[in-house]
Amino acid sequence: MIPYTAPMTARRIPVIDLADAFSPERSRREALAWEIHKISRDVGFFYIVNHGVPQSLVEGQFDWARRFFALPAASKAAIDMRGSPSGYGYECMGAQALDEGSPADLKEGFQFGFDIAHDHAYVQRGLLRYGHHRWPQDLPGFEAHSRRYYEAVRALSHRLLSVIALSLEMPEDFFEPVLETPIATQRMLHYPPQPDGARNNQIGAGAHTDWGLVTILAQDAIGGLEVCNAEGQWVSAPPIKDSFVVNIGDLLQRWSNDLYHSNPHRVLNAGTVPRYSLPFFQDGDQAAVVACLPTCCSAERPPRYAPCTIGEYLDMKVRQTFGVVAVD
Numbered sequence: 001m002i003p004y005t006a007p008m009t010a011r012r013i014p015v016i017d018l019a020d021a022f023s024p025e026r027s028r029r030e031a032l033a034w035e036i037h038k039i040s041r042d043v044g045f046f047y048i049v050n051h052g053v054p055q056s057l058v059e060g061q062f063d064w065a066r067r068f069f070a071l072p073a074a075s076k077a078a079i080d081m082r083g084s085p086s087g088y089g090y091e092c093m094g095a096q097a098l099d100e101g102s103p104a105d106l107k108e109g110f111q112f113g114f115d116i117a118h119d120h121a122y123v124q125r126g127l128l129r130y131g132h133h134r135w136p137q138d139l140p141g142f143e144a145h146s147r148r149y150y151e152a153v154r155a156l157s158h159r160l161l162s163v164i165a166l167s168l169e170m171p172e173d174f175f176e177p178v179l180e181t182p183i184a185t186q187r188m189l190h191y192p193p194q195p196d197g198a199r200n201n202q203i204g205a206g207a208h209t210d211w212g213l214v215t216i217l218a219q220d221a222i223g224g225l226e227v228c229n230a231e232g233q234w235v236s237a238p239p240i241k242d243s244f245v246v247n248i249g250d251l252l253q254r255w256s257n258d259l260y261h262s263n264p265h266r267v268l269n270a271g272t273v274p275r276y277s278l279p280f281f282q283d284g285d286q287a288a289v290v291a292c293l294p295t296c297c298s299a300e301r302p303p304r305y306a307p308c309t310i311g312e313y314l315d316m317k318v319r320q321t322f323g324v325v326a327v328d
């Protein structure tokens, strides 16, 4: 368990203008890749602006999040994620402790993912995060809008990972095969204000790293996200208009042989009104093998991790963080 301490004044999370990721000129894409390289080796977190996802789509998804969480408890309970082999659907308050060993997070959520044919072998086998979606019956329009938002952000994750591949001196399309049938999860989260009587170390989202390749997070105007920087200081990541927060996940850290950092972060809603956020996790195909990239190892820096599949790694993390503790 990572004890909660107040964030210290420290460096800011950098803002990257992503426009050059869409440039036809390779030299511009390379210059951007180098910027991302430097940041990914240090703090592993950055904001992106000019990312191509229309702001109206983001705002619309926040509106749906507010409407979803305002549904009667029974409507949400009817689509509890524990009733789905993939783990999609409603995550009730107290279902997860992101900081292993801490009390449960003070958040509730909803998650859905890649639109995959029901007869696909992954779905038939009941694998984590493939199919078996659970949408509420009493919220018409929610699924359609969420799908539009999802596809825009998923496309952005492809673009980002092409720049990230370049930043690791790999071909720009290196990750494409890994992204064809992905575990790519959109979560919607609702954090009530931090209660006065919260248990020791119980906050909105306990300190954790993200598990996959990259996370693309939209947060509302309330604030509360904090990131642990390279010196171990907690830095606030306040909302910046029209931006997403991007961070490197554990699988990319493993793939890059610890060159890139999957940094711990956490959430505490210190405000007086609810906070909503929309994190999208691009984790890649469950069957893909994560093994040190040739550009990230040498005689002096041999591979630090045994190869593993993406599915194996994520299964382990889900087992560690869900169903451990309940909120009282």
Ligand SMILES: O=C(O)CCC(=O)C(=O)O
Pocket: 187, 189, 205, 210, 217, 219, 225, 265, 266, 267, 277, 278, 279
């Ligand atoms: O809500 C946020 O700002 C971050 C959520 C998060 O870190 C997560 O779900 O992994």
Ligand SMILES: [Fe+2]
Pocket: 208, 209, 210, 265
């Ligand atoms: Fe996270």
